[in-house]
Amino acid sequence: MSRMKTREDSPALRPESVRKDFPILARTAPLAYLDNAATTHKPWPVLDAMTEYYCTSNSNVGRGYYRLSMESTACLDQARLVVGSAIGARSPHEVVFTSGTTDAMNLLADTLGRQRVSHGDRIVVTGMEHNSNLLPWRRLCERTGAQLMVVPVNAAGRVELSDFEAAMGPDVRVAAVSHVSNVLGTVNPIRELAVAAHRHGTPLVVDGAQAVPHWPVDVADLGADFYCFSGHKAYGPMGVGVLYGRHELLSTLPPYQVGGGTVKGVTFTAPVDYVPAPERLEAGTPNVAGAVGLAAALTYLQDLGWDAVRRHDEHLVRGLVDAVGDLDRVHVIGDPAGQPSGIVSLVVEGIHPYDVGGHLDRLGIAVRCGVHCASTFLDDLGLVGTVRVSFAVYNTESEVDRLCHALATVRPGDWTRDHPTTRFL
Numbered sequence: 207m208s209r210m211k212t213r214e215d216s217p218a219l220r221p222e223s224v225r226k227d228f229p230i231l232a233r234t235a236p237l238a239y240l241d242n243a244a245t246t247h248k249p250w251p252v253l254d255a256m257t258e259y260y261c262t263s264n265s266n267v268g269r270g271y272y273r274l275s276m277e278s279t280a281c282l283d284q285a286r287l288v289v290g291s292a293i294g295a296r297s298p299h300e301v302v303f304t305s306g307t308t309d310a311m312n313l314l315a316d317t318l319g320r321q322r323v324s325h326g327d328r329i330v331v332t333g334m335e336h337n338s339n340l341l342p343w344r345r346l347c348e349r350t351g352a353q354l355m356v357v358p359v360n361a362a363g364r365v366e367l368s369d370f371e372a373a374m375g376p377d378v379r380v381a382a383v384s385h386v387s388n389v390l391g392t393v394n395p396i397r398e399l400a401v402a403a404h405r406h407g408t409p410l411v412v413d414g415a416q417a418v419p420h421w422p423v424d425v426a427d428l429g430a431d432f433y434c435f436s437g438h439k440a441y442g443p444m445g446v447g448v449l450y451g452r453h454e455l456l457s458t459l460p461p462y463q464v465g466g467g468t469v470k471g472v473t474f475t476a477p478v479d480y481v482p483a484p485e486r487l488e489a490g491t492p493n494v495a496g497a498v499g500l501a502a503a504l505t506y507l508q509d510l511g512w513d514a515v516r517r518h519d520e521h522l523v524r525g526l527v528d529a530v531g532d533l534d535r536v537h538v539i540g541d542p543a544g545q546p547s548g549i550v551s552l553v554v555e556g557i558h559p560y561d562v563g564g565h566l567d568r569l570g571i572a573v574r575c576g577v578h579c580a581s582t583f584l585d586d587l588g589l590v591g592t593v594r595v596s597f598a599v600y601n602t603e604s605e606v607d608r609l610c611h612a613l614a615t616v617r618p619g620d621w622t623r624d625h626p627t628t629r630f631l
């Protein structure tokens with residue numbers, strides 16, 4: 207399968223016209239929605255594709271010998287083809303539909319874990335992981351007696367190849383790393399990490415939740431053995447995500463949840479005959495409309511043109527980082543402008559992030575404040591939390607200006623006075 211192409215000659219993205227594709231923006235205006243790393247809004251092509259599916263093809267898949275069911279099955283097959291092609295999979299059979307990144311990571315920790323990890327082995331993660339790419343591996347260690355190794359993050363907010371290499375060894379059975387940090391927006395050198403992991407025969411699992419909305423991800427080029435992401439962060443619907451697995455590895459994974467759709471034949475006693483992946487790993491009725499919506503979302507991004515999307519991200523990220531440089535007491539954490547992904551984390555000296563978030567909310571600006579489901583990383587950074595600004599294709603320069611004006615007027619509030627070290631999000 208050929209991967210999604212970048213259009214080098216694509217015209218600049220015009221967010222004002224892109225905004226017309228997103229019906230919610232008409233309703234929520236003048237809210238500046240800058241929390242896209244949490245979830246993105248959905249464009250008409252996604253909403254239309256899902257409505258069309260329900261209006262014309264809805265029925266269960268792979269189990270009805272009638273035309274409507276076959277049409278529905280064809281919709282799912284087509285979505286798998288589009289999604290696989292969008293991320294550079296060699297075959298649609300390398301694409302497992304999950305309910306999201308969290309589900310994909312739990313699936314892997316269970317199946318790859320049962321297959322590869324036992325007492326005394328090591329599992330490598332990094333210090334920047336979201337709980338969804340930390341807790342499944344931690345629990346696997348607790349269950350098996352394996353040891354969790356944590357690769358440190360450097361001052362710029364990235365994993366250094368040399369630190370990763372130092373953690374590797376023949377007893378490392380799995381390495382799991384973020385492609386893009388959901389806290390700092392910094393990008394890890396996945397290609398190099400994959401080479402280092404493979405030198406030890408270790409499969410590399412990549413959490414791509416924050417990469418897929420911003421980069422034309424090519425799993426084969428990256429050398430990732432497994433790559434996970436969520437539809438809803440990439441303009442697709444909630445409740446659908448992807449586990450890509452390199453065929454040689456995915457095809458050997460044992461079943462995760464078992465049930466309808468996973469078996470060729472069952473008796474009460476004989477060994478169960480499971481179907482091959484990906485269906486073996488998709489027990490129960492799949493989220494067909496979700497898969498259809500996700501395929502439409504990735505096609506929408508492709509149609510905008512990856513080059514234009516990349517330049518838009520760079521423009522907003524660098525514009526914000528530059529503007530914040532002129533603000534007293536506001537600091538950018540890490541180096542989000544080095545290789546902009548769409549996320550910038552800020553702190554305002556002497557003011558609790560929740561007070562900053564409350565102030566921005568009162569001025570019609572939505573950002574995420576706190577630890578971003580990565581308290582271990584915030585501990586390492588020595589911060590109670592950050593104010594995370596995350597961009598999408600519909601955000602504008604004027605929203606960045608509004609944000610900077612608002613940041614210039616924030617004052618300490620109840621959180622700063624009464625709960626300066628409290629955090630829970």
Ligand SMILES: Cc1ncc(COP(=O)(O)O)c(C=O)c1O
Nearest residue numbers: 306307308336338388413415436
């Ligand atoms: C890097 C990263 N990994 C995993 C997740 C979990 O994604 P989901 O909640 O869609 O499963 C997130 C969500 O914020 C994330 O940013």
